[in-house]
Amino acid sequence: MKTILQAKNVQKVFGAKGNVYKALEDIDLEIKEGEFIGIMGPSGAGKSTLLNVLSTIDTPSAGDIIINGQQIIGMKEKQLADFRRNQLGFIFQDYNLLDTLTVKENILLPLALSKVPTSEIKKRVEKIARTFGINEILDKYPYHISGGQKQRTAASRAIITNPSLILADEPTGALDSKSATSLLESLSMLNEQNHSTIMMVTHDAYAASFCKRILFIKDGMIDVEIHKLQQTRQEFYQKILDVLASLGGGNI
Amino acid sequence: MTLFRIARKNIRKNFTNYFLYVASMIFSIVIYFTFVSLKYDEAITAATESSQKISSVFNAASVVLIIFVAIFIWYSNSFFTRKRKKEIGLYSLLGVRKKQIGRLLFYENFLMGIIALFIGVLLGSVLSKFFVTILMKVMGYDVIATFAISTNAIINTIIIFILIIAITSIYGYRLIFRFKLIDLFQADKEGEKEPKASFFIAVLALIFIGIGYWLALQNILESEAWRKIGIMVTPLVIILSVILGTYLLFNTLIVYLLKLTKKNKRRFWKGINIISTSQLLYRIKGNARTLTIISILSATTLTAVGASYSLYYNNKGNAELANPNSIMFIQQDEHLANKVNDKILQEEKHQIIYHKTIPTMQIRVDTSSLNNLMGESIQEYTFISTKTFNEMAGLQGRKDRLSLEGNHAAILDAGYYEGLSPEYVGSSLSLHVDSIAEDITFKKLLKYNVLNTKTANITVVIGDDLFSKLEKETALVNMEAYKITNENNAKEINEVIESILPDDASFSSFYNDYSLGMETSGLIIFIGAFLGLVFLAATGSIIYFKQLTEANSDKGRYNILHKIGVNKREVRKSIAKQVFFIFALPLFVGIAHSAVALTALSRLMQTNLLIPVFICIGIYMLIYVIYYFLTVRTYYKIVTK
Numbered sequence: 050m051k052t053i054l055q056a057k058n059v060q061k062v063f064g065a066k067g068n069v070y071k072a073l074e075d076i077d078l079e080i081k082e083g084e085f086i087g088i089m090g091p092s093g094a095g096k097s098t099l100l101n102v103l104s105t106i107d108t109p110s111a112g113d114i115i116i117n118g119q120q121i122i123g124m125k126e127k128q129l130a131d132f133r134r135n136q137l138g139f140i141f142q143d144y145n146l147l148d149t150l151t152v153k154e155n156i157l158l159p160l161a162l163s164k165v166p167t168s169e170i171k172k173r174v175e176k177i178a179r180t181f182g183i184n185e186i187l188d189k190y191p192y193h194i195s196g197g198q199k200q201r202t203a204a205s206r207a208i209i210t211n212p213s214l215i216l217a218d219e220p221t222g223a224l225d226s227k228s229a230t231s232l233l234e235s236l237s238m239l240n241e242q243n244h245s246t247i248m249m250v251t252h253d254a255y256a257a258s259f260c261k262r263i264l265f266i267k268d269g270m271i272d273v274e275i276h277k278l279q280q281t282r283q284e285f286y287q288k289i290l291d292v293l294a295s296l297g298g299g300n301i
Numbered sequence: 302m303t304l305f306r307i308a309r310k311n312i313r314k315n316f317t318n319y320f321l322y323v324a325s326m327i328f329s330i331v332i333y334f335t336f337v338s339l340k341y342d343e344a345i346t347a348a349t350e351s352s353q354k355i356s357s358v359f360n361a362a363s364v365v366l367i368i369f370v371a372i373f374i375w376y377s378n379s380f381f382t383r384k385r386k387k388e389i390g391l392y393s394l395l396g397v398r399k400k401q402i403g404r405l406l407f408y409e410n411f412l413m414g415i416i417a418l419f420i421g422v423l424l425g426s427v428l429s430k431f432f433v434t435i436l437m438k439v440m441g442y443d444v445i446a447t448f449a450i451s452t453n454a455i456i457n458t459i460i461i462f463i464l465i466i467a468i469t470s471i472y473g474y475r476l477i478f479r480f481k482l483i484d485l486f487q488a489d490k491e492g493e494k495e496p497k498a499s500f501f502i503a504v505l506a507l508i509f510i511g512i513g514y515w516l517a518l519q520n521i522l523e524s525e526a527w528r529k530i531g532i533m534v535t536p537l538v539i540i541l542s543v544i545l546g547t548y549l550l551f552n553t554l555i556v557y558l559l560k561l562t563k564k565n566k567r568r569f570w571k572g573i574n575i576i577s578t579s580q581l582l583y584r585i586k587g588n589a590r591t592l593t594i595i596s597i598l599s600a601t602t603l604t605a606v607g608a609s610y611s612l613y614y615n616n617k618g619n620a621e622l623a624n625p626n627s628i629m630f631i632q633q634d635e636h637l638a639n640k641v642n643d644k645i646l647q648e649e650k651h652q653i654i655y656h657k658t659i660p661t662m663q664i665r666v667d668t669s670s671l672n673n674l675m676g677e678s679i680q681e682y683t684f685i686s687t688k689t690f691n692e693m694a695g696l697q698g699r700k701d702r703l704s705l706e707g708n709h710a711a712i713l714d715a716g717y718y719e720g721l722s723p724e725y726v727g728s729s730l731s732l733h734v735d736s737i738a739e740d741i742t743f744k745k746l747l748k749y750n751v752l753n754t755k756t757a758n759i760t761v762v763i764g765d766d767l768f769s770k771l772e773k774e775t776a777l778v779n780m781e782a783y784k785i786t787n788e789n790n791a792k793e794i795n796e797v798i799e800s801i802l803p804d805d806a807s808f809s810s811f812y813n814d815y816s817l818g819m820e821t822s823g824l825i826i827f828i829g830a831f832l833g834l835v836f837l838a839a840t841g842s843i844i845y846f847k848q849l850t851e852a853n854s855d856k857g858r859y860n861i862l863h864k865i866g867v868n869k870r871e872v873r874k875s876i877a878k879q880v881f882f883i884f885a886l887p888l889f890v891g892i893a894h895s896a897v898a899l900t901a902l903s904r905l906m907q908t909n910l911l912i913p914v915f916i917c918i919g920i921y922m923l924i925y926v927i928y929y930f931l932t933v934r935t936y937y938k939i940v941t942k
Contacts, residue, residue: 104864106863106864126868126869127868127869127870129868130863130866130867130868130869130871131866131868132866133864133865133866134865134866134867135866137866139864139865141864145860145861145864145865146861147576147579147858147861147862148858149579149580149582149583149858150575150579154575154579157570157575158575158576158865159865159866160570161569161570161571161572161574161575162572162573162575162865162866162867162871164571164572167566167567167570170566170570171566206865
């Protein structure tokens with residue numbers, strides 16, 4: 050299977066002389082097409098830093114990152130922006146929807162920016178809105194809809210460009226359990242049916258149990274890696290809790 | 302006094318935050334103080350004593366300035382407090398009593414006000430000297446080096462500003478009582494709603510502006526509408542209607558138009574249009590009041606500056622129109638005339654271009670047959686022959702040549718005013734000179750004179766035959782006319798001639814009118830430009846402040862855009878587009894308003910204001926453009942930080 054993301058010896062150091070803090074020690078990571086991978090770890094372990102570095106929002110201090118065959122280290126600002134727009138999809142904890150745009154406009158924003166023809170845009174928005182069950186609210190503004198609907202809108206925006214990699218940063222962090230489940234199921238379905246590659250950072254074992262593979266990070270290094278394989282979600286959930294307990298960081 | 306100490310400490314620690322507010326207060330105070338100093342300046346008072354009009358212009362301008370300065374300080378005060386709501390909320394959360402917080406804010410504001418007042422007066426004293434120098438220069442005076450700070454000006458400024466500061470301080474005191482704690486914390490997050498726009502109100506905006514424009518462009522003397530509403534009330538109706546229309550324009554019409562452009566998906570869903578258009582749509586309604594104020598201020602500024610500049614600009618033309626000859630007087634005594642001639646010949650500064658002795662007749666006529674609306678019906682006209690006219694017109698570089706037969710005549714009226722002056726052409730007039738009675742008919746009207754209007758009267762040109770016929774029955778009046786070089790710098794020779802000639806020689810000179818015009822119009826243009834510059838700086842700053850506040854609340858949005866892959870160039874483009882709209886709209890509306898006002902004005906004054914007004918608009922736009930680029934730059938820096 051095709052490798053979507055390859056990170057080699059990625060390091061990230063904050064601070065200057067005398068007061069250096071290593072957020073990422075030495076990360077090696079490979080994500081294959083169609084994977085649904087979870088990143089877990091205690092607070093301060095470097096989850097978000099890793100996500101930011103992999104998503105080109107931040108630059109690593111050392112190491113190589115190759116996404117879909119493209120070396121992203123050393124890309125120019127404009128190239129990076131284009132790369133993010135075309136190759137990556139983002140889902141954030143706080144949704145990051147633009148409140149000046151309707152749900153529909155939020156979803157189609159990446160396409161509009163890439164100057165995709167209007168007819169094509171319409172077709173894609175309709176299809177995705179159906180997948181996420183948000184046809185009814187397309188013309189509403191973000192402050193008129195619930196958190197769950199907002200997150201599904203954000204997820205729709207993330208996948209509308211058919212990105213090679215979807216990056217989710219605590220996507221269920223601000224959702225009630227019902228909306229969270231519904232979103233996670235949608236992501237699972239996307240992964241199963243469209244073979245979308247998803248990388249999700251979370252500290253919630255329940256959310257993580259929807260993944261197929263989970264990396265545990267501690268102190269800037271990959272500590273443990275577990276696979277779901279043929280286990281049921283409940284079994285996998287138990288296993289995650291066990292690992293978290295053994296890591297000692299708690300599941301916070 | 303501990304509270305007072307906290308307030309003082311607050312200011313000292315956060316001085317950068319306070320800087321903008323204090324700076325805008327200082328700016329206002331400096332401007333006001335400078336202006337008031339001019340008003341009380343001895344040199345200027347002495348120079349303008351002669352003219353009651355000028356001091357009333359000064360007074361009116363200072364009232365405008367007070368109103369404006371009050372608005373500006375109020376505006377920066379609310380800009381400042383909005384930024385600090387969170388801090389105030391924090392005090393409250395920490396258990397400081399509301400009353401104490403209120404007092405804290407009161408002291409703080411008052412203290413800053415006093416500091417600003419002190420610095421402002423100090424700076425203003427220096428600046429006023431500079432402005433006095435400029436003013437004397439444009440008025441055509443030699444600069445007098447005396448400089449004294451006027452205590453009157455200081456007292457005036459202190460009273461006005463203590464009042465303004467006290468009011469804003471009380472407002473600050475009451476702030477804490479007007480809000481719930483939760484509101485203070487969420488001040489920045491106030492959810493902006495999708496703006497609504499009704500088609501009906503959008504049309505109403507156009508109707509209001511249309512009515513204002515239509516009324517303004519009517520001929521005041523003949524308009525039915527003006528007569529019905531009343532000459533005094535109509536200007537008020539025009540102003541109110543235009544202001545209301547402008548507000549609705551920004552509040553609704555623009556929103557409506559933006560919504561229409563959103564409907565065109567092919568344009569709207571293309572690149573950054575989707576971002577800039579929707580951002581604008583969201584912001585414009587909240588900005589409607591500011592944009593209205595700015596449009597009206599721009600319109601006022603442009604009109605005032607345009608009008609005063611055109612006075613200055615037209616001064617030379619007006620002086621030339623009234624004085625086609627550099628020097629002219631009635632020759633009563635040949636001896637005196639020769640003396641004058643010698644003096645002019647002696648003067649090295651000037652060469653004589655021509656010297657003519659013009660035979661004229663002064664005849665009193667009954668002008669009731671001309672339907673004269675203004676003045677008495679019995680008037681004294683000056684009569685010259687066709688030959689004299691043609692000769693003088695030739696010397697003065699005029700193209701017109703007359704040939705009049707029989708009792709045909711031409712009239713030279715430099716002060717001709719369409720609608721007010723008599724309808725000369727085609728009318729007849731009876732002349733009674735001794736025993737002769739002749740009816741003359743006007744065939745031609747020329748809106749200039751070949752004789753100076755202060756020496757001669759409205760002049761009638763008659764055929765040479767008729768002239769020599771009348772000449773026998775009445776005394777000829779000889780007028781001396783000179784054209785000299787360097788005529789606008791003829792102070793000395795002017796004084797010499799004035800001392801030689803008696804009063805009833807009706808001495809007139811180009812220089813007299815020119816310098817008087819320079820004096821008045823110089824002062825007016827100075828006040829106009831001064832106020833204009835103040836308004837311009839202030840409107841620019843208001844937009845600048847406003848945009849920066851918006852930039853701060855837009856930070857999050859641009860961060861999102863950055864994450865989903867909008868590159869910096871696109872961000873800059875989107876900002877440039879958005880800010881352009883905010884700058885261009887009020888400027889455009891202001892120019893449109895002032896264009897109408899100036900068109901009306903130029904019809905009223907029957908002068909052509911086109912060139913001076915274009916120059917003013919050009920300068921205004923240039924400064925706006927600088928503000929625009931500055932704003933785009935800072936905005937971009939804020940959102941990409």
